[in-house]
Amino acid sequence: MKKLCITFFVLVLGMNAHAQHTHEQSDSTKRLEEVKITAIAKRKIETELKMAVSVDEFLASSDNISFIKRGAYAWEPLLNNMSTERSTITIDGMHIFGACTDKMDPVTSYVESNNLSAIDITSGQAGSLHGATVAGSIDLKRKSTPFGLEKNWSGAYQTGFEFNNNQFFNLGNLSYSSDRFVADGSMALRKAGNYYDGNNDEVNHSQYNKFNTSLGLAYKTSPLSSVRVDAIYDRAKDVGFPALPMDLWLSRAIITSASYKQLFEDGMWRVWDTKLYFNAVEHYMDDTKRPENLVHMDMPGWSTTYGLVSRANLKRGDYSAEIQLNAYDNLSIAEMTMYPQDRSNKTMFAYSWPWVTTRFAGLSVNNSWDFSAVSRLNFGGSLGWNYNYSKYVEFNRIFHPGTPREKSRLLPGLHASYQLNVHQFDFSVGTGYGHRAPSVSEGYGYYIYNSFDRYDYIGNPDLKNEISYEANASAGFRNERMGIEAKVNYFHIQNYIVGRILSLGSPMNYQSVGVKGYTSLNHARLFNVALNANYDMLQHLHWKGTLTYARATDDKNGNLPFIRPLSYQTSLHFMYGKFGIQTSLNGDFAQENYSPEYGEDPTPAYMVWNISADYTFNFTNFKAVLQVGAENLFNEYYSTYADWGNIPRMGRNMFTSLKINF
Amino acid sequence: MVKGMNMKTLKFYTIVLSLAVASCTKDKTDYEAEIDTVVTEYDEFKEAVAIRSEGYDVSIEALNGAFYKGYNEIRLKITNSQTNEKADASAVTFLPIKTDAEGSKFSCPHLYDLVSRPDDSYFSGYSVFTDESSTNGSWELYISFTIAGRTYAVKQNVSVQEQANKNLNMTTFTGKDDEQYFIALVSPQRPKVGENELVAGIYKFNKPINPPSGDFPDLSQFSYTEVSGYTLQLDPRMPEPSMGNHSSPNNKDLTQQGDGLYHGLVNYTMTGNWTLNFIMLNQKGQILKGTVVPDDFTPGVEGVKSELHIDILF
Numbered sequence: 016m017k018k019l020c021i022t023f024f025v026l027v028l029g030m031n032a033h034a035q036h037t038h039e040q041s042d043s044t045k046r047l048e049e050v051k052i053t054a055i056a057k058r059k060i061e062t063e064l065k066m067a068v069s070v071d072e073f074l075a076s077s078d079n080i081s082f083i084k085r086g087a088y089a090w091e092p093l094l095n096n097m098s099t100e101r102s103t104i105t106i107d108g109m110h111i112f113g114a115c116t117d118k119m120d121p122v123t124s125y126v127e128s129n130n131l132s133a134i135d136i137t138s139g140q141a142g143s144l145h146g147a148t149v150a151g152s153i154d155l156k157r158k159s160t161p162f163g164l165e166k167n168w169s170g171a172y173q174t175g176f177e178f179n180n181n182q183f184f185n186l187g188n189l190s191y192s193s194d195r196f197v198a199d200g201s202m203a204l205r206k207a208g209n210y211y212d213g214n215n216d217e218v219n220h221s222q223y224n225k226f227n228t229s230l231g232l233a234y235k236t237s238p239l240s241s242v243r244v245d246a247i248y249d250r251a252k253d254v255g256f257p258a259l260p261m262d263l264w265l266s267r268a269i270i271t272s273a274s275y276k277q278l279f280e281d282g283m284w285r286v287w288d289t290k291l292y293f294n295a296v297e298h299y300m301d302d303t304k305r306p307e308n309l310v311h312m313d314m315p316g317w318s319t320t321y322g323l324v325s326r327a328n329l330k331r332g333d334y335s336a337e338i339q340l341n342a343y344d345n346l347s348i349a350e351m352t353m354y355p356q357d358r359s360n361k362t363m364f365a366y367s368w369p370w371v372t373t374r375f376a377g378l379s380v381n382n383s384w385d386f387s388a389v390s391r392l393n394f395g396g397s398l399g400w401n402y403n404y405s406k407y408v409e410f411n412r413i414f415h416p417g418t419p420r421e422k423s424r425l426l427p428g429l430h431a432s433y434q435l436n437v438h439q440f441d442f443s444v445g446t447g448y449g450h451r452a453p454s455v456s457e458g459y460g461y462y463i464y465n466s467f468d469r470y471d472y473i474g475n476p477d478l479k480n481e482i483s484y485e486a487n488a489s490a491g492f493r494n495e496r497m498g499i500e501a502k503v504n505y506f507h508i509q510n511y512i513v514g515r516i517l518s519l520g521s522p523m524n525y526q527s528v529g530v531k532g533y534t535s536l537n538h539a540r541l542f543n544v545a546l547n548a549n550y551d552m553l554q555h556l557h558w559k560g561t562l563t564y565a566r567a568t569d570d571k572n573g574n575l576p577f578i579r580p581l582s583y584q585t586s587l588h589f590m591y592g593k594f595g596i597q598t599s600l601n602g603d604f605a606q607e608n609y610s611p612e613y614g615e616d617p618t619p620a621y622m623v624w625n626i627s628a629d630y631t632f633n634f635t636n637f638k639a640v641l642q643v644g645a646e647n648l649f650n651e652y653y654s655t656y657a658d659w660g661n662i663p664r665m666g667r668n669m670f671t672s673l674k675i676n677f
Numbered sequence: 678m679v680k681g682m683n684m685k686t687l688k689f690y691t692i693v694l695s696l697a698v699a700s701c702t703k704d705k706t707d708y709e710a711e712i713d714t715v716v717t718e719y720d721e722f723k724e725a726v727a728i729r730s731e732g733y734d735v736s737i738e739a740l741n742g743a744f745y746k747g748y749n750e751i752r753l754k755i756t757n758s759q760t761n762e763k764a765d766a767s768a769v770t771f772l773p774i775k776t777d778a779e780g781s782k783f784s785c786p787h788l789y790d791l792v793s794r795p796d797d798s799y800f801s802g803y804s805v806f807t808d809e810s811s812t813n814g815s816w817e818l819y820i821s822f823t824i825a826g827r828t829y830a831v832k833q834n835v836s837v838q839e840q841a842n843k844n845l846n847m848t849t850f851t852g853k854d855d856e857q858y859f860i861a862l863v864s865p866q867r868p869k870v871g872e873n874e875l876v877a878g879i880y881k882f883n884k885p886i887n888p889p890s891g892d893f894p895d896l897s898q899f900s901y902t903e904v905s906g907y908t909l910q911l912d913p914r915m916p917e918p919s920m921g922n923h924s925s926p927n928n929k930d931l932t933q934q935g936d937g938l939y940h941g942l943v944n945y946t947m948t949g950n951w952t953l954n955f956i957m958l959n960q961k962g963q964i965l966k967g968t969v970v971p972d973d974f975t976p977g978v979e980g981v982k983s984e985l986h987i988d989i990l991f
Contacts, residue, residue, distance in 0.1 A: 265702060267702065299702065364949070409869055409870050410946075413946055517926070
């Protein structure tokens with residue numbers, strides 16, 4: 016299937032100021048470098064407007080990512096308007112699962128922009144390389160400096176201040192490269208207070224404090240092979256979630272891996288890369304700062320994953336392939352301890368994830384065949400085995416009497432696409448079919464409070480696999496001065512998993528109004544369309560625009576929740592010497608197809624205007640960029656369709672940042 | 678030099694990482710211990726009282742070797758004091774009598790004619806003590822048995838202890854039919870989160886028609902029976918105000934089974950204080966006791982209990 020390639024940035028050099036190395040699909044394997052087979056765009060982890068962005072802000076600039084926001088931190092990325100259960104989110108192919116039952120810690124919250132080099136977003140079944148999926152995959156690529164650069168040391172330092180929420184950040188990264196040894200290190204600190212909305216009212220509990228550091232060491236064991244160890248440590252503390260009745264006291268993640276890479280000079284095998292990984296996440300909520308809370312509750316969560324990912328690239332003539340083996344074992348634990356008002360009474364205890372083990376093993380293949388000068392066929396598939404084990408299955412059996420403790424599922428996936436490039440036009444059509452297993456919460460969750468619709472959610476271990484049938488197409492035109500591209504995709508998803516009100520049972524969390532159980536709809540349909548265009552009006556004046564629309568309905572033609580209304584982003588970029596000036600406009604039209612059944616209300620249209628200017632200068636061996644700007648310049652008061660509890664977004668935000676590269 | 682530094686960095690990070698990996702900030706709850714510590718479990722039959730009478734030893738065994746307020750299963754053994762062999766006894770009867778401070782005498786639900794279990798060499802029965810022994814009242818067991826045509830009668834003071842396990846609580850009440858009823862929980866002694874088979878005994882005091890006569894005890898004054906064909910409707914809820922009248926799904930009302938006891942299903946969604954709200958129906962489906970409890974979610978308000986309920990804790 017066609018890769019909806021938003022390989023934002025493939026350069027291994029990251030933000031370093033080296034001469035830009037382009038070594039995609041390097042035929043010479045003499046030097047050990049990153050070999051990319053499907054690499055299209057190159058972009059740094061920064062948006063047009065802002066050079067110091069968070070991972071979330073960066074993802075937001077992609078046209079098939081939208082976000083559910085519960086505050087200023089840890090946004091949940093939706094791919095093709097589908098929530099994180101339906102996509103695979105990985106870091107260099109490694110599976111990580113958040114430890115929070117309320118999705119306050121998506122995987123993207125455990126990395127930082129200065130230890131990433133790119134984010135690969137693949138839509139639909141074409142993203143099944145990293146495991147079974149419906150919506151697609153988001154792979155966060157870590158920075159890895161190549162061996163043998165001319166300059167041994169390189170690095171960058173970035174600092175800045177955002178005035179709206181007093182965010183102060185310091186990001187630094189340093190790399191060393193020699194013929195046999197490479198090291199990458201980074202450190203990042205962000206601290207922000209409460210932000211203010213468009214009415215200049217403070218949004219309480221929206222502060223955050225994040226520390227992230229990473230280290231990668233690689234050693235060349237032979238001219239064609241290397242070993243690498245990587246680690247990321249991330250800690251978030253005192254993070255407010257204004258849309259939730261509780262905050263985060265502390266979350267920590269340690270993400271480690273050791274890999275071995277072998278290149279081959281001859282034959283069809285090109286690269287073989289095998290990695291063992293381990294990651295552990297702990298997440299502790301805190302409700303003591305909310306006086307409205309009647310009950311004090313401890314809600315800690317832990318998620319531990321061990322895994323193996325082994326990938327081989329093959330190429331012969333016009334044919335190339337990628338084969339990947341994925342295997343992991345995850346243990347998810349989440350507890351609720353409720354304290355009675357009279358503390359002398361006994362505390363009440365339950366598991367919201369009753370020690371649920373998920374094991375997955377799967378083999379995925381992506382093939383691509385350039386069968387003529389203008390056309391290419393991509394096809395592939397995956398077959399996965401998914402196993403769940405609930406240690407304290409008695410919790411699950413309350414709502415599902417007699418449900419088995421263990422469950423195995425087979426998850427097949429297939430996809431194919433055809434690409435045609437004729438002169439300046441390119442077209443593609445594709446199709447896909449794939450299964451996914453229910454997530455831990457959907458299968459085994461127990462009284463997980465959802466503050467959006469204010470229901471307690473109960474998992475169902477007997478849910479059927481969700482089965483996706485998908486079709487997509489794109490058409491584009493490109494010349495030296497302009498480009499335009501339209502993309503559509505359509506998903507028909509059988510056994511679509513949603514929460515439905517249960518007539519039995521009563522809420523456990525005191526804020527909730529009822530109990531919902533995860534059940535399968537007969538089917539649901541999702542349709543996404545995106546239109547992108549860019550035009551270079553003058554040599555130094557560039558325009559870009561994106562228009563997206565999505566529509567999703569359930570089996571009774573009712574609306575599904577969290578579907579983005581018609582939305583747009585448009586930006587102008589002007590450069591003059593060492594000065595640059597950017598302005599952008601983005602917004603959503605009114606959300607008319609909302610879903611009251613899932614707790615949504617209509618959201619009015621909004622439009623936000625942003626502007627920034629930067630100046631680049633050199634001193635001694637350093638290159639520096641200074642940027643000032645404002646987001647939401649007109650201080651619009653708004654909240655989007657996906658803001659929980661309609662919490663208002665940030666009002667006018669002036670920002671400054673300085674980046675120094677050497 | 679550079680490499681050396683990096684090796685040091687590597688070592689440093691390895692140590693930091695292993696520390697970080699090894700230690701969680703907060704400990705996980707030891708769930709087994711969580712549900713373990715609360716209840717006193719009675720799992721072994723031990724001798725609770727021994728009586729020697731005219732060449733025979735009568736031994737009554739109960740769980741934990743003690744009698745508690747509530748339901749007590751008993752096993753009675755009779756041995757020949759000389760030979761220490763099992764005596765060939767029959768017609769074994771059992772009657773608990775409580776004497777209060779004023780000297781009035783009462784009994785409690787019990788099985789009068791103990792059932793012979795020849796394979797296990799004991800006689801089986803039960804007693805539902807309605808009070809613990811105290812200065813206001815003491816309990817005495819009246820036992821009789823027949824060996825070789827001769828009837829022996831013995832009595833013995835026993836101590837009834839406070840029920841330490843709230844899951845074996847009991848309640849006494851007068852039904853709408855003006856009869857006195859007793860409901861005693863039998864099982865589970867140690868509930869778990871999830872589905873539990875709930876077993877209770879329901880007993881009725883047979884009101885004497887005539888005043889006491891003859892030698893004490895006059896059995897007609899102390900007659901209790903297991904009621905049959907009743908239904909005990911169940912609505913378990915957490916009374917704690919912060920739980921807002923929380924309940925659980927998939928419970929099953931208690932109905933009588935072959936062992937004479939009433940069996941049903943209760944689901945506990947979490948540990949803590951629970952109230953078993955009951956409505957007792959007779960054979961004709963008429964309510965004898967109990968009220969429907971509200972099922973709305975009322976955070977911050979202590980749950981309303983049925984007029985017929987038993988509190989448990991686990």
